[in-house]
Amino acid sequence: MSSVKDAKVLVIGGGFGGIAAALRCRALGFEVTLIERLDQLGGRAQVIEIDGFKHDAGPTVITAPFLFNELFELFNEDINDHITFIPLSPCYRYVFHNGQTFDYSGDTELFNSEIKKFSEEDVKNYQTLVHESKKIFDIGFVKLAHKPFLTIKSMFEQLPNLIKLRADRTVSGFVNKYIKHPLLRKAFSIHPLLVGGNPFSTTSIYSLIHYLEKKWGILFCKGGTGQLVKALTNLMKRHGIEIITGTDVKKIIHSNDRATGIITDDQKRLDFDHIICNADPPVVYEQLLGRNINTPFNLNKYLPFFQKKYSMGLYVLFFGTKRKYPEVVHHTIWLTDRFKELLNDIFDRGILTNDFSLYIHRPTATDKSFAPEGCDSFYVLCPVPNLKSPIDWKVEGLKLRDRIVDALDKTLLPDLKNNITAETWMTPKDFKKTYRCAYGAGFSISPTLTQSAWFRYHNQDPKIKNLYFVGAGTHPGAGLPGVVSSAKVVEELIKHH
Helix, strand or coil: CCCCCCCEEEEECCCHHHHHHHHHHHHHCCEEEEECCCCCCCCCCCEEEECCEEEECCCCCECCCHHHHHHHHCCCCCHHHCCCEEECCCCEEEECCCCCEEEECCCHHHHHHHHHCCCCHHHHHHHHHHHHHHHHHHHHCCCCCCCCCCCHHHHHHCHHHHHHCCCCCEHHHHHHHHCCCHHHHHHCCCHHHHHCCCCCCEEHHHHHHHHHHHHHCCEEECCCHHHHHHHHHHHHHHCCCEEECCCCEEEEEEECCEEEEEEECCCCEEECCEEEECCCHHHHHHHHCCCCCCCCCCHHHHCCCCCCCECCEEEEEEEEECCCCCCCCCEEEECCCCCHHHHHHHHHHCCCCCCCCEEEECHHHCCHHHCCCCCEEEEEEEEECCCCCCCCHHHHHHHHHHHHHHHHHHCCCCCHHHHEEEEEEECHHHHHHHHCCHHHCCCCECCEHHHCHHHCECCECCCCCCEEECCCCECCCCCHHHHHHHHHHHHHHHHCC
16 A cells, blocks of 8 residues: 555545545645546536626535635645635525515624514524524534544444434424524524525534524625635645646546546546545446446445435526615525425425525625626525426526516516626536536435435445545535535545545
């Protein structure tokens, strides 16, 4: 076996999980190559530019910034020399179906006054919720997020914690225990949607996000998330990581339960001592390792009838406006009257309905560089069924665009129809094609209790011990803190391999 000094690590996929894994392996002394099928690194965090309007195509919310600080500190660098994180206030504005608004703020006094608009009693109730969220955070994030779950024993060891935390309860069940007002219940339950889960089926462990947001706030990277990708790319280049873009991996070569290299789309063979996949695990197993999509998951050994549940699909509409909308904050969450029923339609019934809930990103509220003078830039995300549903997106993409524009024209963005410009959109079909993800699911498999920790795709393949996984489909899960944390898990595994 090669020593660390001359051992070669390949990272497949240049999303945030892959970038973090490459940097951590390089800091350990490995020779590291990162290969990406797109022309730019960032994974979902691509940047789209049309007629002077700029859009972050993927993540727009930064939480747990220390995870990014650590990547620079590995090389004795200071992140503040390269990027600026800007705290947002309000963090989000919720707009309910009846026109009422709720500003989710980091300022305790402002936050409490917003809750009072709906319910005096829920001011105290929310403090209790955050207190309980901290208990989940102290175990779920601090103790478990960076711990590999490779054996059933490792899962059983955590059973007392999981029982104590009532991990069997859903996020919605957790919130509803403390919050009484129906609209506030909706607002405080949406966090699982940020990682691809239905609040009514996602384990309450994800309620730790409440405390996580209170601890570090909601941040925006000046210049956009694309700027963060750029800074991390330059960090890799400065420290000798080889980056290959515009090249797809067609096959992982393995024999005697050991991965030895890859075949690229131009039929080149490249040999490595360790391989880390920042690609959707079901796709890796099916297309790169040639195993059936439903067999690699450890539960199948014990429950042959078990079928994985995937996160929802995403429809994202990008556009500019020829005027400004100064009254619209940086992040808006627009909720329809049907909350549980709509989520049931999306996640369980696979139906594309006429109504929708939306996340609206207006980066020009904070950073004018996203649009020409006197204009605004918008990204509107709409959860939709994934490609397990036979929706004809060539037809429905335009129809949904029209329904969204019409709804915004009548509410948040008056006269939008006459001011919209430079638009494009992505459907789950585009997610599947561009990001090579199973069923075009926005966040890989969904974060239910039976798809978390040991039940999720392992960070190290059970048989091919030098094959590792980072990213949304593996432990600890999707979202920026999750995928960057998964690189810390792999760092520990590869260090002791």
